[in-house]
Amino acid sequence: MTSIEKREATVMSTLLGPRVPAEPAALAARVSVRELAVRYAPDLPLVLDGVDLDLHAGEVVALLGSSGSGKSTLMRALTGFAPITSGEVTVGGVDVARLRRRQLRGLRAEVGQVFQQFNLIGRLPVLTNVLTGALHGAGPLNVLGTFRSADRVRAFELLERVGIAHKAKDEARSLSGGQQQRVAIARALMQNPRVILADEPVASLDPTMSAVVLDLLRSIARQEGIPVLVSLHVVPLALAHSDRIVGLRGGRVVVEGSATDLTETDLRAVYHGAATEEHG
């Protein structure tokens, strides 16, 4: 350790207090949710109630639940877009509820998001769409509206990674749904994300393309070590393309476990249970 490093270490330990043995990086959850409750307004009921969730490097976790069970709200809470009424949400060790607006922007820059409707800029070339992922960070756009060449190289590599580099110059709107979703994934990767949140990413795709996109997310999770949280409405897709399942019903986690161990009873708890409660 140099003398500067020693001085920094002393300052940090003064600021942070005695050193607590850290969890090994590979075991520490990238995302941790504890006893999360969300209420959108004081006069509205809880939308999430006592939710626990961990996301680890390299895993795909599928979020199941009927419409209105709180899947999107849980994802929004991870980026501070849903109010954290009580409980704790940490992303990369950062307590989301404590962040000020500017810090929240920083956090969002490190969270890759993939949506059902792709959210690309249709009239812009595919490569430019991927490059916009870099804008979340330091803003490498210069006054002429062009991007740094290093970013262009990286964006092209990411298009190769998702298998559509040959479409780099095409307008995004000219691509098929499956291709557009792969552009959206490349854009998310351009952010060098700590985690990827995919909210119903295959709801607009046919079964073949759904499998391609979910396979891609899984290979990214494994190869890049990025946890992926994906909400899905099609149970067989969740079973085939995720490592773990978290089932929400009425804002509570009612099922949590390995995708290979999910039983009919578990599924009933997630779906039929809700219907029984509502209509019974």
Ligand SMILES: Nc1ncnc2c1ncn2[C@@H]1O[C@H](COP(=O)(O)OP(=O)(O)OP(=O)(O)O)[C@@H](O)[C@H]1O
């Ligand atoms: N901004 C908001 N203000 C008030 N209530 C909201 C808001 N957003 C969502 N809700 C309510 O929270 C509940 C959960 O909604 P959410 O969108 O999280 O469910 P979901 O499981 O993602 O549903 P879907 O599968 O239909 O997308 C619903 O009752 C919804 O009406």
